[in-house]
Amino acid sequence: MQVGKHDNNYEYDLVCIGGGSGGLACALKAVELGAKVACIDPQRGAAGIYTNVGIAYKKHMHQACLLGIGVCQAACYGWNVRNARKLSMNWQKLISNIKIATERVAKTDDRMKYIQFFNGFGSFVDAHSVQVKMTSNEELLVTGKYILLATGTQPVYLKIPGSLEYGITSDEFFSLPSPPTGKTLCVGGGVVCMEIAGILIGLGFNVTVMARSKVLQAFDQEMVKLLMEDMTSRGVVFLQHCLPKSIALARCKRLLVSYNNSQKKDAEEFGIFDRVIWAIGRRAPLDDINISAVNPALNDSEIIVNEYEETTVPNIYAIGDIASGRPKLFPVAVAAGTLLAQRLFSGVRQAMNYENVARAIYTPLEYSFVGLTEEEAEKLFDKNGIVVHHGYYEPLEYALTHHSRNFCYMKVIAKFDEHCPVLGMHITGPNAGEIMQGFSAAINSGLTLHTLFDTVGVCFTNAQNFTQLLNEKK
Numbered sequence: 001m002q003v004g005k006h007d008n009n010y011e012y013d014l015v016c017i018g019g020g021s022g023g024l025a026c027a028l029k030a031v032e033l034g035a036k037v038a039c040i041d042p043q044r045g046a047a048g049i050y051t052n053v054g055i056a057y058k059k060h061m062h063q064a065c066l067l068g069i070g071v072c073q074a075a076c077y078g079w080n081v082r083n084a085r086k087l088s089m090n091w092q093k094l095i096s097n098i099k100i101a102t103e104r105v106a107k108t109d110d111r112m113k114y115i116q117f118f119n120g121f122g123s124f125v126d127a128h129s130v131q132v133k134m135t136s137n138e139e140l141l142v143t144g145k146y147i148l149l150a151t152g153t154q155p156v157y158l159k160i161p162g163s164l165e166y167g168i169t170s171d172e173f174f175s176l177p178s179p180p181t182g183k184t185l186c187v188g189g190g191v192v193c194m195e196i197a198g199i200l201i202g203l204g205f206n207v208t209v210m211a212r213s214k215v216l217q218a219f220d221q222e223m224v225k226l227l228m229e230d231m232t233s234r235g236v237v238f239l240q241h242c243l244p245k246s247i248a249l250a251r252c253k254r255l256l257v258s259y260n261n262s263q264k265k266d267a268e269e270f271g272i273f274d275r276v277i278w279a280i281g282r283r284a285p286l287d288d289i290n291i292s293a294v295n296p297a298l299n300d301s302e303i304i305v306n307e308y309e310e311t312t313v314p315n316i317y318a319i320g321d322i323a324s325g326r327p328k329l330f331p332v333a334v335a336a337g338t339l340l341a342q343r344l345f346s347g348v349r350q351a352m353n354y355e356n357v358a359r360a361i362y363t364p365l366e367y368s369f370v371g372l373t374e375e376e377a378e379k380l381f382d383k384n385g386i387v388v389h390h391g392y393y394e395p396l397e398y399a400l401t402h403h404s405r406n407f408c409y410m411k412v413i414a415k416f417d418e419h420c421p422v423l424g425m426h427i428t429g430p431n432a433g434e435i436m437q438g439f440s441a442a443i444n445s446g447l448t449l450h451t452l453f454d455t456v457g458v459c460f461t462n463a464q465n466f467t468q469l470l471n472e473k474k
């Protein structure tokens with residue numbers, strides 16, 4: 001046990017409000033270091049499950065899409081596939097098998113038994129006391145020397161007539177009891193919206209994406225354009241610059257969605273759909289945790305933290321999606337939680353490195369990147385201060401099929417100086433996420449353009465094209 005002496009003024013050394021990705025990681029590391037830890041969560045933590053269900057469902061569904069596409073293309077490889085055109089999706093079976101697989105792989109961890117789990121909702125009484133409303137309705141109070149805020153965020157609904165009544169969010173989508181037949185309207189334009197649209201089209205369902213402005217605005221726009229073109233070629237309809245105004249039940253028992261189109265002087269337009277999925281963003285449940293009792297500095301609904309995840313209230317910390325300015329990613333929350341526990345209970349003062357975290361967007365054509373977008377690099381170093389190498393490539397997987405290879409593209413952005421350190425790498429194509437994992441380690445180790453081009457590729461991988469990307473963008 002490396003933790004300092006337990007402070008008898010409080011029951012626990014650490015109380016985690018939220019036992020999801022970040023909160024549980026922090027609690028596990030803290031007990032490993034000898035701290036006395038309470039973890040409050042209405043669902044995951046208390047159930048002892050150590051996996052993020054939403055992400056798991058999404059990734060399995062993405063895999064289902066890829067397999068469907070694969071079956072259709074298998075004939076090109078000589079397989080006698082009867083009736084590939086009549087391929088149909090058994091939604092219930094997919095959902096039920098994902099559930100079984102997710103439960104099976106959910107890790108339990110030996111360290112769990114040292115955490116005191118409270119199966120309920122936590123809310124502040126003061127900076128050291130948290131009221132727990134147990135799911136059994138019992139109420140109790142726990143006190144802690146340190147309090148960690150790790151509640152994540154919850155999907156929001158647009159405040160328009162019919163929104164709650166007729167709309168669902170990504171949380172419900174992943175466990176819909178019946179298949180999403182008919183027409184689905186996915187409102188948003190962020191990653192979750194694009195991924196759900198990708199899953200729907202990939203599984204053979206009809207989908208329209210509606211975005212208030214442009215989709216994936218914060219991402220590299222050249223890559224986003226390719227992604228959209230690929231999705232359009234698969235049948236996704238994009239309505240950009242459109243904002244829903246109301247949803248009502250039409251006489252035909254389908255949903256009548258009215259929306260304003262800002263590119264047509266806010267003209268009101270209409271569409272008929274069978275379901276509406278809100279993917280317009282997420283907010284931290286600040287009222288539920290009674291944040292006003294402790295009053296840390298906020299940025300809209302997010303908690304402001306410094307490099308050590310400290311809020312403006314000395315003993316309160318925030319990590320994961322609730323913390324302002326942090327990449328909203330599972331491994332980020334886990335790493336931040338683990339490091340926080342180390343700082344609190346082992347004296348190691350290492351801050352989390354939020355730079356160059358790779359991420360993937362799991363649309364049928366995957367997009368993955370690490371580091372800066374071209375727009376960000378130009379802003380930081382000017383157009384003449386960077387060098388971009390790029391090119392389309394032909395994945396081996398597409399060589400025998402009739403799959404369009406027009407959207408498989410990669411680029412490397414480097415600072416234009418003697419060493420040309422790599423600032424960003426982007427790729428669309430099969431297994432893009434897998435490819436980017438290794439390159440993110442390379443960038444974090446100081447990868448330069450010269451080293452990249454001196455590297456011998458692995459034949460026949462798509463990743464090897466990065467080592468041969470000699471075409472400079474003018």
Ligand SMILES: Cc1cc2nc3c(=O)[nH]c(=O)nc-3n(C[C@H](O)[C@H](O)[C@H](O)COP(=O)(O)OP(=O)(O)OC[C@H]3O[C@@H](n4cnc5c(N)ncnc54)[C@H](O)[C@@H]3O)c2cc1C
Nearest residue numbers: 018020021022040041121122151152320321328329330333
């Ligand atoms: C649809 C979807 C797809 C995603 N896909 C990816 C992906 O592919 N890759 C990736 O890296 N990230 C992905 N993410 C993001 C990832 O899930 C989050 O970044 C990550 O889970 C954040 O961790 P967290 O600990 O902040 O919150 P969470 O993991 O959400 O955990 C928060 C916990 O707090 C609990 N809680 C809430 N309120 C209270 C309260 N009052 N008291 C006690 N407990 C409370 C909740 O029950 C929950 O268990 C996805 C997110 C969504 C929604």
